[in-house]
Amino acid sequence: MQDLSKELTLVTVTYNSAAVLAAHIDSLRDGARSPMPRWLIVDNASTDQTDEMLKKYGGEVELLKNAANVGFGGACNIGIAASKTRYVMVLNPDTQLSESALQKLLSELKSNDAAIAGPALEPVDDHEVEAVDWLVGAVLLFDTEKMNAIGYFDERFFLYEEDKDICKCANDAGLKVIQCRNVSIPHVGGGSTVRTKKVNEFIHFHKGRSFALYALKHGLPDDVLNNYVRDNTRRKWIALLTFGRSRYLRARAKLKGVNSLNN
Template sequence: MQDLSTELSLVTVTYNSAKVLGGHIDSLRSSATGPLPKWFIVDNASTDDTDSLLSTYGQDVELIKNSENLGFGSACNIGIAASNTRYVLILNPDTELSESAIQQLLVEMKSRDAAIAGPALDPSDDRSVEAVDWLVGAVLLFDTEKMDSVGYFDEQFFLYEEDVDICKCANNAGLKVVHCRNVSIPHVGAGSTERTSTVNEFIHFHKGRSFVLYARKHNLPPSVVEKYIGDNRRRKFIALLTFGRGRYLRARAKLKGVASVLLEMNGCE
């Protein structure tokens, strides 16, 4: 069995995640048979009980407190920079961990000479392991010896697409990205903040914004962005006709996110 405490660091990014963070940490502590890996909690200026909760865990975790919400990718980069192990596991705070799953994911990464590996996030009978174009960012294992030359998260993506982008950059560099469906690390989902209307608008704004940033960075045809805009305009119109307020607000927020990038692009011309 590998000594996770010397081979691996954990990085969990939080934002008002106190309601799920304790369960996240305890899931690994309760299953560990040896010393825990170094565990960095990178907090994006939470205003809930995150700080007081973490104080109860003593030296099992180390809090890195950002003075403002820097976004997911930027916070991940801070945690990766603080780590001094070859392997770094990036985690959402609403994932359920076990020592055996982390061990198995690390074994799969090494055996397949991969730069990035991710587990199954939902229950499945599929036990395959295969190279993929991208992985969901809720759980990502990095081999820093391979990834240091590529770089990590592009900080222009505040939320969304940063996982797609980093996997594409790794693939473009000839590195392997593998989906290990034979390893289960469940992702509960929506564990960071209460989904108020303001939070929903913020989330969908960044979905739209990040979509266009990704398309621009990777030189996707203009028709891709045009279709995205057209689809959301139709959703907004249909939502108006059917009194679908939630669908209308989501589509409107995405279009605002798109517009924010297009305005910046026009301002640079």
């Protein structure tokens, strides 16, 4: 059995995630039979009870508090830079861990000579391990000896598409990205702030901005971005004419995100 305390560092990125963070930590802590990996909580300037709640864990976790919200990828980069082990796993705070899942995912990463590995985030019927184009960023395990040469998250992606981007960069560099459906790390969801009108507009702004950034960065055909703009323009006006205010605001925010790259 691998010694996770010496081989692996966990990096959980939080933003107003106090409601789910304790369950996330306890999911591994309560069932662990061996010393736990070093666990960094990189917090993006939360204003909830995250700091206070973490005090009960003492030295079992380490809080790295950002003065401002630097986005998911930026916070991951901070945690990865602070890690000292070859293997680093970045996590959403609404995932449920187990020692056996960490052991298995690390074993698969090593045996498949991969740079990035991800588990099944929900129940699946097959247990295949296969090379893939990209993985969902809720759980990503990195071999830093392979990844250091190409770097990690592009911090221009504040929210969304950063997982797709880093996997494409790895694949384009000839590194292997694998999905291990024989490993289960459930992604419960709902790990961030309450969805107010302002938050929803912020989220959809970054969906649009990140979609456009990915398309431009990787030279996707012009039709990909043009169709995205056309579809959201149509949705915006249909929603306006049918009094679908929330749909209108979502489409408008996405278009603002796309247009922000021209400013």
